Amino acid sequence: MSTRDGAITALVQFDTSSTSMKAILRELQTTSTDSPEFLIKTHFLPLSVIKRRNTIDYLLIRTLDLKNILDLDIRERNTLRLLLYETKWLGLRLNHALSIYPQIKPNHVKAIKHAIETDLDSAVENLATVNKLSLKFSHPTFLVKTLLDNLPLDETIQLLKKNNENRTYYVRLNRLLCTDSSILDSFENVKLMKEDNFDGLFRVIEGIETIIASKLFQEGYLLIQDKASILAVEALDPQSNQIIWDSCAAPGMKTQLITEKLKGTGKIIATDVYRDRVVGARNRSFNLGASQIEWVQSDSTNPTILDADKILIDAPCTSTGILQSYPSFKWRLNKDTLFSLMTIQHKLLDGIINRYAQRPGTEIVFSTCSILPHEGESQIDSILTKHRIELLDPILPNATGYKGFKCSTKVTRLLPHRHDTSGFFIARLRIMH
Template sequence: MTKPNVRFACLNLLTTIDKEQAYSNIVLQKEIEKGAYSDKDKALLTEIIYGTLQRKLSLDFFLEPFIKGKKLKGWVRWLLRLTLYQIVYLDKIPERAAIYEAVEIAKKRGNNTIAGFVNGVLRSIGREGIRDIKSIKDPIKRLSIETSHPEWLVKRWIAQWGMEETEKMCKENLMAPVQTARVNLNRISREEALQKLKEEGFDAEPSPFLKEAIRMVKGSIVKSSLFQEGYVTIQDESSMLPAYALDIEKNMIVLDACAAPGGKTTHIAEKLQQTGKVHSFDIHEHKVQLIQDNVDRLQLKNVAAKQGDSRKIQHLFSAQTFDRILVDAPCSGFGVLKRKPEAKYEKEEQDIRQLKAIQLEILCAVAPLLKQNGILVYSTCTVDMEENHDTVRSFLERQSDYVLDETLKERVPESFRPLVKNGELQLLPHTLSTDGFFVAAFRRR
């Protein structure tokens, strides 16, 4: 197999992510699986893709004086961005080598005229240097450009969280994400899993927060026999919290209303210890297959994965069917920008209002299906108060037989307890360097 050109691959992937609004983590994983990349090239590919996406607004700020508002083809702009990212943010790549690669790619992908333009822009930057972000007088605009978050989003977060927390959050979102995984403790202990990974040449360590979680230091766990044989699955520590919040006991019947790709469904199923049943729904057929693939790989027998819109789920089940219900709702994803940096450029303020309406609709649709004294958990991977706290308030206004469950604090692992207030837990990405995440627990009277 021919060795792929890393920067050419980066350009193709970045234009695909941009045009198709695809998830960077999925696109990147597929490319790594099919390409004959060395470990060094995989690391460089990952660094350039995530780094260029994370720093897009900063890179555009640096580029603007040299392209002076010229209308460029999408791929040419991405080529300039990814090359400038290497020059400005990566120490080990010589500027001359990065420019040479960019010009060669421009010749192959375009023509000599485009190659000449790319060469001219990059060499001018080399001679004149980039402008200083500190020269921006407006503190909100400066933070927006410095950390590459849209200005409307920075303003919104400052209004919700204050300047200091917003600055910490924006800077944390530029950090490389750590791959974390959940060990199925019914099949193997965490110590045995870590030992097995070590024997296979991986470097992993126990999570300081959760007894079933591990953090990868070196290597991707997907390549391990543990993953392939279903002893572990990839999941962030923060998204393991809903299964704790649900207070799962053996033989319970549980509904996971928005379940793909199945991380929380399979965690619930493991906590049931092959008893009871998890009914997992997703609106998209292809995503139901993702749930099923995870269930099969993890060898779980107590999950029924089905396609369906949870807003119309009431006709499928009798009232008070479920002991526990999880609504891990569709959201803006502003808590996982380390893993999906493209999300911060794709959303607009009106999207949040639309998402809140959907979140509330799902919660109200599933509410009659919970048994009395049962627990309903609402979770999102966002830090936005309108999607989180406001949705909770709106739900309680509409459902008089539901109250916030203040015993949530007793159920979550100790490190997260200080973050629980009145049955709600808001985790910002910089609090414990996990994903940003929100959990609310309701009890039906």
């Protein structure tokens, strides 16, 4: 299968499924005998098309004079999406492209040429601001409107642009297996920058592919974890001899870091509602040297762990904070999905706080990998009206929440364009008498 055939196959599967593009590509990879280099190229193309899909579709509808992109046959529309991306965004010459895509119809060739020549800024100039930004920066209108409601226009544009760039990778030493950072000296063609105030954490300037392919990474001595995710554990601040409950723990990266911080003391209980995720996380933890973790299948909306000193609720969410890596999440987002996740988040907070109401002093960290206030500030404001809890000082005082909420100045809101991390929300709570 050629690179482009593989990309088109992935795009067709995305159109006919409800899973993410990354999941589709992983599934295709498991059945492939192609080289890693070939697979990287095959993955790059469909992910890039998905990242810009509404913009590509707008240009195709406009130049083909269609009412809806679905008027085209499924393989035909995805072939045209890929062709337009390669020619307009990657600069592939149309004549050369047509030798690679010989099946393109003559009227479609004319439309593609017109789309390449179309100045997008001029084409969307007279549209409403939300629609204009949606098409210029390839995000759904709901997400654009939400950001405009909570950020100034210039910052909204910065964030939309940043979401279309490659993510920043961070690697950290697995202190359960290795304490000597000199192991990083063995890498060639890798450039790292140490992150201040984070023990054993490095920003990857170049060479992430080399790191992923290395024995150190494959055997768990090095871990890839975003700085925002690490900050959620820093906010929890696990101390020696404490009982820690990670209530939505799988796949277990934060749980592993908590284990490091306990330094062989205390107790850590990790729960997840799905058995397969618990089994996978338990096996992964064992391989990473975190055998201290007690993994339990449990629904944390109805808590059975009742003696924790500190609790991490890293709640299921829309994952809109990781659109750089998972661009398909923005096209899977809809109101039903959002409201369903908000309900789960509220049940987690409400259920755990209710069960711990008689244990004043218990500290809770609530976090979501989301840039939506619905999954952050709104949830905390709602809980504050129902329960005797107090907000502790935010982990980063200069990264507070969206304005206009009761909790705004007492929570942490990380954004890719400001902090070079995933989009993340973190709140520190304490049960009161």
